[in-house]
Amino acid sequence: MGIYREHSKRAAKAGAAFAALMLLGGCMTHQPTGIDAYQTSGIDQWLATADADKVVNAMGAKGLMPATIDCRFADTTPGQVAYLSKFTWMRAPANTRYHWEVGDPAYLASKEVSVNRVGLRRVSAKVVRDPATGQKVGCSVWVG
Numbered sequence: 001m002g003i004y005r006e007h008s009k010r011a012a013k014a015g016a017a018f019a020a021l022m023l024l025g026g027c028m029t030h031q032p033t034g035i036d037a038y039q040t041s042g043i044d045q046w047l048a049t050a051d052a053d054k055v056v057n058a059m060g061a062k063g064l065m066p067a068t069i070d071c072r073f074a075d076t077t078p079g080q081v082a083y084l085s086k087f088t089w090m091r092a093p094a095n096t097r098y099h100w101e102v103g104d105p106a107y108l109a110s111k112e113v114s115v116n117r118v119g120l121r122r123v124s125a126k127v128v129r130d131p132a133t134g135q136k137v138g139c140s141v142w143v144g
Helices: 002-024 049-061 105-117
Strands: 064-075 082-091 098-103 121-129 136-143
Touching: 049 064, 049 082, 049 098, 064 098, 064 121, 064 136, 082 098, 082 136, 098 105, 105 121, 105 136
Parallel strands: none
Antiparallel strands: 064 082, 098 136, 121 136
């Protein structure tokens, strides 16, 4: 048992030293406070709404929530409105509620009213305009 304990102590010291060197050496990328670098296949990619719902639910099960949201058009053909979303993640504080939406700005404005009524506040938002069609899409994350 003694050899394993000694090996464990050395490994912990080596890990701490390596982390300090990485931090001091500038080898880490900057991320806003609380944002987790959690990445798995598909998580850091553009997602259609149905896929985004699945990913957000899966990340929620892991104790993470959307920190920021980005959105864009998948298709701007008249009558074929489709959006894509991309998220960054952060650890979800205990008892935190959140909601996210993607859609045209009028739709998001109606959602803003309803989420404010239940005590959520917007923490991330974006509006994108397609230069060819003039259509706009927005996305927001609210937390409370």
